[in-house]
Amino acid sequence: MTDNTGPSGAWSGDLVIAKQGGLYVGGRYHEVPRDAGETGRVMAGQAYVEYQIPAHRRHELPIVMIPGGCQSGTCFTQTPDGRDGWAQYFLREGYAVYILDQPGRGRSAHHPEIQGAVRDGTAEAVSRTFTAPARFGLYPQAERHSQWPGSGEPGDPVFDAFYASQLNNLVDRKVIQHDNQAAGAALLDEIGPAILMTHSQSGTFGWLIADARPNLVKAIVAVEPGCAVGFIEPIGPPDWFEYSPVARIWGLASIPLTYDPPVSDPAELDFVLADEADAPGLARCWLQAEPARKLANLAGLPVAVVSAEASFHSAYDPNTAKFLAQAGVAAEYVSLADAGIHGNGHMMMLEQNSDEIAALIDGWIQENVAGA
Helix, strand or coil: CCCCECCCCCECCCCCEEEEEEEEEEEEEEEEECHHHCEEEEEEEEEEEEEEEECCCCCCCCEEEECCCCCCCHHHHECCCCCECHHHHHHHCCCCEEEEECCCCCCCCCCHHHHCCEECCCHHHHHHHHHCHHHCCCCHHHHHCCCCCCCCCCCCHHHHHHHHCCCCEECCHHHHHHHHHHHHHHHHHHHCCEEEEEEECCHHHHHHHHHHCCCCEEEEEEEEECCCECCEEECCCCCCCCEEEEECCCCCCCCCCCEECCCCCHHHCCEEECCCCCCCCCCCCEEECCCCCEEHHHCCCEEEEEECCCCHHHHCHHHHHHHHHHCCCEEEEEECCCCCCCCCCCCHHHCCCHHHHHHHHHHHHHHHCCCC
């Protein structure tokens, strides 16, 4: 008899895979110094992609999942309490799934002499921001967080399993964005049209990949994308609604995006900060001064900006959707709370009701993406 239980004992159902494997995409050779004054070539910027194609494929467009900061593809393939991840959910729904490990992280090689330094997050910082924010109350929505499976603190087995999966993150945001844009574009060149699913830091990569391959990106599900408020980074706790001096000078990225009318220098872009927030507990929104330029290669692209009730992102994500819509993108703000899904934080794909959220996303895809 087949055992269909995961480590937690929860029944997961049969998952029949027709094909699975991995490939490397992107990357280029660099000449680097080696011992005794010699030089040699190494490849940097490549990304490892694992894929699975279900035996009963019901959807033409595959989903490409790109993890966020300090994550690998495991954030989509399993939860820290032993349940199946979003990858398995969408495979059972009949989608082919491709999961990318960001260049310089996980199974994608890191070359510090080319890509620069890395950093990581302490267990305490991860706990207070992602898994136990209600204990710290660093932002107004934190008290509503209830869906993390466990205490969310170091020493709890579920938290420890999650923290064990955390990886180093490249420091230089321009390197990160260039490398992920190139790798994502190379993957689409290999597999054809797809739906992108991004999370957190990788939200920026979604806009950039679509800008590079507008005919191959058919939709973006941006799960709490980046930390953009228009184009300024929130500074983080305890001053969530203040703005750091680090600007995403191209609007939603630190490297060029294609605008119409064209922009040769980001200084030509004119951004205006709203006098007040749209509602209590939200951040003020940055938009372009009117008449706004359009994001030419994202025009009309279906985008869902998905935000959880108890995440710090719930203060910023409505603004990202507004910025995109003003620039001609068919962006929709999808609030889990408005859909009756409560208590989630930033790592919603790992929380107790992760399948309920995946079902909401699948429904949005079916309703909004032609040929899905």
